[in-house]
Amino acid sequence: MPRARPHLRFGRPRRPERQRDAATGRSRGEAAAEITATARAQRVKAGAAPDDALNALNGSTIGVLHRRWQVCASDPGGVTRDQYHAAQAYIATVFQYAQIMGLPLPWPGTAASRPTRAEPDEQTIAAVRRRFADFRRALLDAGAAIGVGSRVNAAVYRVCIEDPGIDAVAKTEIQNLRHGLNAIARVAR
Numbered sequence: 001m002p003r004a005r006p007h008l009r010f011g012r013p014r015r016p017e018r019q020r021d022a023a024t025g026r027s028r029g030e031a032a033a034e035i036t037a038t039a040r041a042q043r044v045k046a047g048a049a050p051d052d053a054l055n056a057l058n059g060s061t062i063g064v065l066h067r068r069w070q071v072c073a074s075d076p077g078g079v080t081r082d083q084y085h086a087a088q089a090y091i092a093t094v095f096q097y098a099q100i101m102g103l104p105l106p107w108p109g110t111a112a113s114r115p116t117r118a119e120p121d122e123q124t125i126a127a128v129r130r131r132f133a134d135f136r137r138a139l140l141d142a143g144a145a146i147g148v149g150s151r152v153n154a155a156v157y158r159v160c161i162e163d164p165g166i167d168a169v170a171k172t173e174i175q176n177l178r179h180g181l182n183a184i185a186r187v188a189r
Contacts, residue, residue, distance in 0.1 A: 047166055061159050062087045064166045065174065077174055083181035087160050089188045090135055090181075094161055097132040100125050134187050142183035148176060156180035 057063035069078030143152035155176035
């Protein structure tokens with residue numbers, strides 16, 4: 001009897017009842033229902049309500065915080081619509097700035113999986129650099145105003161860019177995030 005060679009098995013184990021294409025004999029892939037069920041299970045495991053798990057906001061920490069506010073506007077652990085939009089502006093600016101400055105982009109994956117764009121003109125480069133500097137200065141000023149220093153800047157970067165799990169975000173970090181997003185919203189107007 002030949003010995004099993006597990007090191008030659010590629011991919012994950014497939015279900016034996018998986019349908020195959022009659023012409024090619026290849027798998028038809030996962031059905032939309034299977035993909036949806038997997039996404040729902042992951043979001044429920046992360047703390048989303050089962051009936052609301054497929055809401056796109058449950059896909060990121062800042063989205064979960066905004067969803068909390070949508071459900072209960074008096075929840076101190078949520079972010080308002082303006083704060084959410086400020087977070088989106090901050091995320092876009094950080095990614096543009098990293099690309100322009102040649103910094104490693106703050107998302108996982110290889111260079112081949114990242115989008116490629118033409119080099120921006122000098123006016124666009126200057127505008128992105130100025131906006132990034134304005135956001136950073138606003139965050140540092142907001143931290144100084146409430147006496148926490150650069151913790152506001154760190155909280156906004158961590159929650160918006162690093163996107164930790166919602167259970168890894170402390171209440172004080174959410175408060176610093178809210179102060180920072182308010183400062184960004186004032187600058188972005």
